[in-house]
Amino acid sequence: MENKPLKKSVINLYGLPSFGFQLFVTVELMFLAAFLTDYVKLPLQIANALLLITSIFDVIWVPTAGIILEKSNLRWGKYRSWLLIGPPIGAIFYTLQFSQVSNNDMITALVILIGFVVSHLVFNTYYSAHIAMNNALTTVREERNKMASNRGMLNALGSIVFSYFGVKAVTQLGIVANNPVLGYTFTVIIVGILMTLSYWIYFGITKDYANNGTEKQSGKTEKMTVKEMLHQLIINPPLIGLMLVELGRYLGKFIILGMSFYYFKYVIDDLLGLAIFMTGLTVVNFFAAMIAAPIANKFGEKKTYIVSMLIFIAGLLLVWALPLEASTFKVLMFIAYIGFGMPDSLSVAMYSATVDYSEWKTGKNARGFIMSLLTFPIKTSNFIKSIIIAAVLASVNYVADMPSSAELIQGIKNGFALYPAIIMLIGVILMSFLYTLTPEKLDEMNEEIAKRKKG
Numbered sequence: 001m002e003n004k005p006l007k008k009s010v011i012n013l014y015g016l017p018s019f020g021f022q023l024f025v026t027v028e029l030m031f032l033a034a035f036l037t038d039y040v041k042l043p044l045q046i047a048n049a050l051l052l053i054t055s056i057f058d059v060i061w062v063p064t065a066g067i068i069l070e071k072s073n074l075r076w077g078k079y080r081s082w083l084l085i086g087p088p089i090g091a092i093f094y095t096l097q098f099s100q101v102s103n104n105d106m107i108t109a110l111v112i113l114i115g116f117v118v119s120h121l122v123f124n125t126y127y128s129a130h131i132a133m134n135n136a137l138t139t140v141r142e143e144r145n146k147m148a149s150n151r152g153m154l155n156a157l158g159s160i161v162f163s164y165f166g167v168k169a170v171t172q173l174g175i176v177a178n179n180p181v182l183g184y185t186f187t188v189i190i191v192g193i194l195m196t197l198s199y200w201i202y203f204g205i206t207k208d209y210a211n212n213g214t215e216k217q218s219g220k221t222e223k224m225t226v227k228e229m230l231h232q233l234i235i236n237p238p239l240i241g242l243m244l245v246e247l248g249r250y251l252g253k254f255i256i257l258g259m260s261f262y263y264f265k266y267v268i269d270d271l272l273g274l275a276i277f278m279t280g281l282t283v284v285n286f287f288a289a290m291i292a293a294p295i296a297n298k299f300g301e302k303k304t305y306i307v308s309m310l311i312f313i314a315g316l317l318l319v320w321a322l323p324l325e326a327s328t329f330k331v332l333m334f335i336a337y338i339g340f341g342m343p344d345s346l347s348v349a350m351y352s353a354t355v356d357y358s359e360w361k362t363g364k365n366a367r368g369f370i371m372s373l374l375t376f377p378i379k380t381s382n383f384i385k386s387i388i389i390a391a392v393l394a395s396v397n398y399v400a401d402m403p404s405s406a407e408l409i410q411g412i413k414n415g416f417a418l419y420p421a422i423i424m425l426i427g428v429i430l431m432s433f434l435y436t437l438t439p440e441k442l443d444e445m446n447e448e449i450a451k452r453k454k455g
Contacts, residue, residue, distance in 0.1 A: 006137060006138055006143060006209070007205075007208075009205050010137065010205055010206055010209065011143055011146055011147055011150070012146075012150060013150070013201070013202060013205060014133070014134065014147035014148075014150050014151055014202070015147075015150040015151035015152070015153060015154030015155065016154060016198045016201060016202050017083065017130045017195075017198050017199045017202050018130070018151045018154050018155040018158065019154035019155065019157055019158040019161075019198055020158070020191075020194050020195035020196070020197065020198025020199060021123075021127060021155075021158070021195055021198070021199075022154075022155050022156075022157075022158025022159050022162065023158045023161060023162050023166065023191045023194055023195060024091070024094070024123075024191045024192060024194070024195035025123075026158070026159060026162040026163075026166060027098065027162075027166065027170075027184070027187060027188055027191060028097070030162075030166075030167075031170065031184065032051070032097075033047070033051060035098060035181075035184055036050060036051070036112070039100075039180050039181050039184065040100050040108055040112075040181060042105055042108065042109060043105060046105055046106075046109050050109055050112060050113060050116075053113065054113065054116045054117070054120075055379075055382070055383045056383075057116070057117050057120060057121075058120055058379045058382075058383075059376070059379045059380055059383060061120050061121045061124045062124060062372060062373065062375050062376040062379055063369070063372065063373070063376070064121065064124075065121065065124035065125040065127075065128050065372050066128060066229070066368055066369035066370070066371075066372030066373060067226055067229060067369060068125050069082070069125055069128055069129055069132065069368030069369065069372060070224055070229060070366065070367075070368040070369045076203075076210055077206075077209075077210030077211055078136075078211075078368070079129040079130075079132045079133050079136055079367075079368065080129070080133065080203060080206055080209070080210050081129075082125055082126040082129035082130075083126060083129060083130060083199045083200070083202060083203040083206075084199075084200065084203045085126075086122055086123065086125055086126025086129070086199070087123075087126060087192075087195055087196040087199045087200070088196050089122050090119050090122040090123035090126065090192075091119075091188075091189075091192030091193070091195060091196055092119075092192075093114070093115045093118040093119035093122065094115060094119040094123070094188055094192060095115070095185060095188050095189055095192060096111055096112065096114060096115030096119075097112050097115035097116045097119060097188075098112075098115075098184040098185050098187075098188045099111065099112070099115070099181070099185050100181045124372070124375065125372075126199065127375065128368060128371055128372035128374070128375070129368070130199070130202070131348055131351070131371045131372070131374055132367050132368050132371035132372070133206070134147050134148060134151075134348050134349065134351075134352050134371070135351075135352035135355045135356070135367050135371060136212050136367060137206070137209055137212050138212070139356075139446050141297075141349070141439060141442060141443075142293075142297050144348075144349040144352050145292075145293040145296050145297055145301070145346070145349045146293050147348070147349075148292075148293070148345055148346060148347070148348035148349040148352075149289055149290070149292045149293035149345045149346075150289075151345070151348055152285070152288075152289030152292060152341070152344050152345025152346075153286055153289040153290055153345070155289075155344075156282055156283075156285040156286035156289060156341070157286060159282045159285075160279070160282050160283065160286065162191075163278075163279060163282065166187065166191065169183075169186075169187045169190065170183045170184055170187045171183060173186040173187055224364055224366055224369075228364060228366070229366055229369040231362075232358050232362070232366045232369065232370060235358070235361055235362060236354055236357060236358050236361070236370075237434045237435075237436070238353070238354045238357050238434060238435045238436060238437050239351075239354040239357070239358070239370060239373070240434055241430055241431040241432075241433065241434025241435040242347070242350055242351065242354060242431060242434075242435055243373060243376065243377050244377075244427050244430045244431060244434070245305075245309070245424075245427035245428055245430065245431035245435075246347060246374075246377035246378075246427075247377035247380060247381050247427065248381075248423045248424045248425075248426060248427025248428070249309065249312075249340065249343060249377075249424055249427060250377050250378050250381040250382070251381035251384055251385055251388075251420070251423055251424075252312070252316075252340075252420035252421070252423055252424045253340060253381075253420075254381055254382055254385035255385050255388055255389060255415065255416070255419065255420045255423075256316075256416060256417075256420055257278075258385055258386075258389045259389060259392070259412065259415045259416040260274060260277065260278070260416070261274065262393075262398075262412045262415075262416075263412055263413070263416045264277070264326075266404045266408055266409060266412055267409050267412055267413060267416075268324070268325065268326040268329055269326070270326035273326055273330070276330075277330055277333070280330065280334055281333070281334070281337050284334050284337045284338060284341055285337065285340070285341040285344060286341075287338075287341070288337070288338045288340070288341025288342045288344070288345065289341055289342075289344065289345040291342070292304070292341075292342040292343075292345035292346055293345070295342070296346055296349070300438055300439050301346050301349060301350050301353070301437075301439075302350075302431075302432075302435055302437065302438065304342060304343075304346060305342070305343045305346055305350070305431075306428055306431070306432060308338070308339040308340075308341075308342040308343050309339055309343060309424060309427075309428045310339070310428065311335075311336060311338060311339035312336050312337070312338075312339030312340050312424065313339070313421045313424050313425055313428070314336070315332055315333065315335060315336020315337075315339065316336060316417040316418070316420055316421040316424075317417065317418070317421050318332060318336075319332060319333065319336075319413070319416070319417040320413050320414070320416075320417035320418045320421065347374060348371075348374065350435075350437075351370060351371055351373070351374050352371070353437045353442055354370055354437070355367045355370045355371065356442060356445050356446060356449065357437060357445060358370060359449055360445040360446075360448060360449055363452065388415070388419065389415065392411060392412075392414065392415035392419070393411075393415075395411055396408050396411035396412070398411075
């Protein structure tokens with residue numbers, strides 16, 4: 001089926017669902033552990049078990065959501081339909097995740113677990129559907145890059161908005177309800193409504209493009225078996241390379257965020273500056289997303305990605321090697337973080353390219369499954385970073401409020417900067433060999449795919 005040319009609104013508002021989703025999911029990213037231990041007041045053993053079990057499900061649901069997406073074909077478009085039906089279902093069960101329905105710890109934990117498991121399966125599916133539309137809506141590389149860049153900007157904007165309004169909402173709504181737990185519940189309801197509306201708006205905008213990227217054989221939409229989907233990983237080196245470098249990039253980010261408290265407290269003695277630092281990273285991410293698309297369109301996604309990552313790595317190595325004061329450290333990290341933000345805005349378009357590679361090589365399109373894998377490195381790295389941070393703290397025999405020492409400072413600097421830099425450098429090297437897709441190669445592949453379909 002030949003795709004219709006895209007309206008500017010479809011391109012420019014592609015990131016709107018990501019804005020709503022970021023408002024929505026940041027509640028969990030910032031507060032889930034504290035909600036379990038300090039508000040619902042679950043015993044530490046139960047809270048830790050919940051965090052472990054939910055992290056495992058979070059990883060498993062990524063390929064599962066991709067399989068569901070590929071197997072489904074609803075009436076409003078293979079991918080577009082999920083923008084309509086998924087968000088309200090996800091929001092309802094997400095609310096259960098931040099609720100206390102009983103004074104019995106086990107019942108409360110079970111309801112939270114059910115809320116997490118169901119909501120994450122659903123929102124992994126509709127999130128992946130939205131990401132897949134980058135590939136389905138257009139084959140024009142510049143349009144894909146522009147859409148991916150807009151997603152990066154609005155994604156960062158969602159984090160900025162929540163960091164200001166969301167944190168206040170949790171507190172103020174808890175005071176109004178005279179119940180801190182309800183402060184979280186009501187906040188989740190509000191962000192759930194906003195998230196749903198953002199997806200529905202884009203659903204409406206894309207009405208004329210519901211079947212873009214959908215191929216039919218004998219009057220029925222072509223579907224792949226689970227075996228064929230998994231086979232896409234084996235025959236797609238660019239996808240493997242991209243996932244590995246993304247794993248390193250996100251692992252580096254999460255370790256840095258997780259170690260920042262210790263760095264500010266013990267290395268530069270500026271704990272009050274931590275909030276400014278965190279907000280500054282998000283702002284840098286937003287502006288990096290603004291410049292990513294034009295640079296990638298001129299020099300190519302792979303070159304832009306690699307150079308950006310090398311900037312990030314170089315900045316971390318300088319932080320590790322040099323004794324820096326608080327202000328100098330922040331400036332250097334803000335410059336270095338541009339190297340994280342630009343790839344963050346290019347990854348969607350680069351995953352789209354691996355979909356094209358897969359179709360070119362096998363003759364089958366596994367768009368939904370492959371695009372769903374975008375979150376796999378994120379979920380996996382978030383799980384691994386907890387293990388690494390625990391190992392770093394154990395290596396210096398860390399105890400809360402312990403006196404600073406040269407050994408402690410060096411251990412924290414290693415964890416904050418050296419280890420992430422090494423991990424990301426390995427990812428960049430692997431990606432440079434495996435991700436062989438260039439703008440010229442993509443044009444050739446898409447031309448050949450188009451000829452096959454006409455034939």
